[in-house]
Amino acid sequence: MEYSEFRPLDDKALVDYIKVTPSLLSIVGNNFADLTVKEVGDGNLNFVYIVVGSSGSFVIKQALPYLRCIETWPMTKERAYFETLALKEHGRLCPEHVPQVYHFDRTMSLIGMRYLEPPHIILRKGLIAGIEYPLLAEHISDYMSKTLFYTSLLYHTTLEHKGLVAEFCGNVELCRLTEQVVLSDPYKVSQFNRWTSPYLDSDAKAIREDNTLKLEVAGLKSMFCERAQALIHGDLHTGSIMVTLESTQVIDPEFAFYGPMGFDVGAFIGNLILAFFAQNGHANEQNDRQIYKKWILRTIEETWNLFHTKFIGLWDKHKDGPGEAYLPEIYNKLELQQLVQRKYMSDLFHDTLGFGAAKMIRRIVGVAHVEDFESITDPSKRADCERRALEVAKKLLKERRKFQTISEVVLVILEHQA
Amino acid sequence: MEYSEFRPLDDKALVDYIKVTPSLLSIVGNNFADLTVKEVGDGNLNFVYIVVGSSGSFVIKQALPYLRCIETWPMTKERAYFETLALKEHGRLCPEHVPQVYHFDRTMSLIGMRYLEPPHIILRKGLIAGIEYPLLAEHISDYMSKTLFYTSLLYHTTLEHKGLVAEFCGNVELCRLTEQVVLSDPYKVSQFNRWTSPYLDSDAKAIREDNTLKLEVAGLKSMFCERAQALIHGDLHTGSIMVTLESTQVIDPEFAFYGPMGFDVGAFIGNLILAFFAQNGHANEQNDRQIYKKWILRTIEETWNLFHTKFIGLWDKHKDGPGEAYLPEIYNKLELQQLVQRKYMSDLFHDTLGFGAAKMIRRIVGVAHVEDFESITDPSKRADCERRALEVAKKLLKERRKFQTISEVVLVILEHQA
C-alpha cells in the first residue's frame, strides 16, 4: 500500500506506516510489541526516528515542507528525493562510508536507511568530548576522493555528466539556502545573524566592512552557483558524519548537487579548524586538551594529504577511462600529466581553503552556530575562541592562493592559538 | 495539420509543407505560382531554404540527424529545438539584432524565421571583400552585453537560472562537438585535423607538443563543460552574423547552452583577428588592405570597450534588480561595487582571450577552416597568414592573464603582422 498524499508522521503514525510498507516490515519483523520508536533528530531541518524491532532496525528520516529549526522558513520536502539520490550514488561509489538506503517514498518525503547503532555518535560530539579517531582521515579521504572523482569529468563522459547536472538542478532550493546562509548573510545585516555579543560586535561589523573579504566571497558564490564540477554532498560538516573508533559514516546529503569539490573538502577541514579553536573552551584541570589539539591538526594535514594522494591515484588509474576532461591522446606524456594534475589539485586546494573559511565564518557570525562553541558556557571565553577561528578564516579566505601545502595552513592555525 | 514524423525536405516537399502550415502560409500568401524556393545553406550542419512569395518571405532551416559537411557524423536534430529557444530568448532580449522566429516544428526539426534579405550578407564574406561596417562594434556589443548580462546571475535569480541551465543541458551533443573540435582535436593527432601542408606541418606538431598550451586549454575545456555563467550563443563567429551597412543580425545559435560568456565574446574577437591576418592574402595592386586592416583593429578595440561599457551599464542599472550574485546589501558601497566589477570584467576579459585564441587555433589546424584563409589560393601565402595568426593565438592563450586592456592585444597583433 502506498500513501497517496504527504503527511507528517509521529511515533504512532510511523508504526502504522511501517505495517503497510513491506521493505521496512521485513526488517523489523512482525512482532510489534517489541518495537521501539524514538525521535532523535538534532539537525536543523528534518525529523529522524530510530526504529528497533526484534529482528532488525532502521532509521526513518522525513522532510517536512519547512525548516525544523525555523518553522516559518518554508523549504521544499523534495530535498528527501535528492538526499536519497545522493545516498545511493555516493553509497555505490563508497559503500564503506555511506549508510545503505532500504526504502524511499517520494510522496511522503521519507527515507528508510541503516541505523548507525551505538557506539556511533556524531563526529562533532566526539570532537567536543576530546575523542581521537585514528582512522578518520583515512576514511573521510576515501569517501571524498571516491565520491568527488567518480562524479567529475575526470571519470564521467560529458554526456552523462550533463544529464546528472540537469537532474540535480532540481535541488535548487537547498542550494539557495546555502547561498544565503553561508555566502551572503554573514556579509550583510540580516535578522538571522547572531554572534557572541557584545564581545564579537566589532568583529562581525569588521566582516561586513571588509571589501577584500567580500570580493573574495563573491568569487566563491559565483563558483558555487555556476560550476558543476562533481556531485558534492553539500553539507559535509562534522555534524553530518557519524563515527566509532573503527567506522566513519557520512549521512545527510540533502544539499547534494553538482557543485565545486572544494565545497565538500572545505566543509570538513573548516569544521575541524572550528573544533580546534573550541578546545581551549573545553580544557579543564583534568585535561588541557593540548594533545588533542595536536591530533586535530594532524587529522587536518592527513585528510588533505591522503585525499590528494587518493584522488591522484584514482586519476592515474582511470586516465584511459571514460572521463573526457583530459583525453589520453592529449595528456599523453608523464610530465604533462603531472603538470595538469598539479594545476588541478592546486586550484582545488585553494577552493577548499576558500569554501572552508566561508563555512567557518558563517558558523560564528551567521544563523546556525556549532555546538563546538555553543557548549562553551562562559561567553567571554567562547568569544575568545571564536575570534581566533574568525581571524584564521579571514586570512585563509583572502590569501588562499598564497598557500601551497596544508602544513602552511596548520602553521597559521598554530600562530592564532592562545 | 502536423507532420507526425520527421522527414527531410527538398524544394518540392517544402512547398507541400508550407501549404499545410498556417503560420507560414499566411506570410507568403496563397499564390503559389509566384513562390520561389532556394536552398542556400553554406554552413556545416543544416539545410536552409529561402522562400519568397507574392506577399512576403521567410527562411526555413531544417536540421538533419547528421552533419551536412560530414554525413557519417551523426548529430541530434534536437539542436533545432535549442536553436529556437535561443533565438527566442536572445531575440526577446535584443530584438534589433536577432531574426524573428515565425514557426517551429519540433518533429520536423524545422525553424521558420525572418529572411534577412539582400543586401544582408554573411559578415565573414564582407570581411574578405574588405567592406567596412561602421556600426558593427556598436551592434555586436549591444547584442553580447544584453544576451549575456540578462541571462547571467547578475540578472537572474538562482532559481530561474538553475531551471534554464537544466533545460539547456539537453543540448549536450552540440556541446560535445565543440569540446571535440575546438578544445581537443587540435591538440592531438586526429583524422579530422588538417592544415596548409607541408608549410604548417611543424606548426601543427608544435601545438601538439606544447605543454603550457595544453595545460591552458585543459582549464578552458573544464570551464566550458562546468561553468553555467550565461546563455551563450555557442558559435558566434563571423559566419553566424549577417550584415548590411546599417544592420547586424545574429543567426545560428544551435550550439546555445549555459556556458562561459568569454566563449561568445572570444569567438567574435578571435574571428576578427583571423580576418585581420587573412588580409595580406587578399591584398592586391588596387588595394593593399592597409586601411582595412586598421578598421578591423579598431573594430576589435571598440567591440571589447563598448561591450565592457554596456555590460557595466546594465549591471549598474539593475544592481537593485532580481540578480542574486551580488546582493545590494553586501555590495553597497560605490568603491566595493567598482572593485567587484573590475574583477568580474578582468576575469571575463581573460576568458575571452583564452576562448578566442582556442577558436583561432582550431580554424587553422582543426577540422573546419574559415573562408578568410581558404580563399587565399597561393598555399605558401596562406600558410604565412595562418602562421602569424597562430602565433598570436598561442601567445594570447598562454599569457592571457598578463593582458589588461584590449589595446595591448592589438599591439601583439601589430607585432605579428608582416
Ligand SMILES: Nc1ncnc2c1ncn2[C@@H]1O[C@H](COP(=O)(O)OP(=O)(O)O)[C@@H](O)[C@H]1O
Ligand atoms: N542513519 C542514522 N543512524 C543513526 N542516527 C542517525 C542516522 N541518521 C540520522 N541520525 C541522527 O539524527 C540526527 C539528524 O539527522 P540528519 O540526517 O543530520 O538530519 P538533518 O538533515 O535534520 O540535519 C543526526 O545528527 C543523528 O544523530
Ligand SMILES: Nc1ncnc2c1ncn2[C@@H]1O[C@H](COP(=O)(O)OP(=O)(O)O)[C@@H](O)[C@H]1O
Ligand atoms: N534568416 C536568414 N536569412 C537569410 N539567410 C540566412 C538566414 N539564415 C541562414 N541563412 C543563410 O544560410 C546559411 C546557413 O545558415 P546557418 O544558420 O548558419 O546554418 P548552419 O547551422 O548549417 O551553419 C547562412 O550562412 C546564410 O547564408
Ligand SMILES: [Mg+2]
Ligand atoms: Mg544534519
Ligand SMILES: [Mg+2]
Ligand atoms: Mg540536513
Ligand SMILES: [Mg+2]
Ligand atoms: Mg552557420
Ligand SMILES: [Mg+2]
Ligand atoms: Mg569559431
Ligand SMILES: [Mg+2]
Ligand atoms: Mg550552425
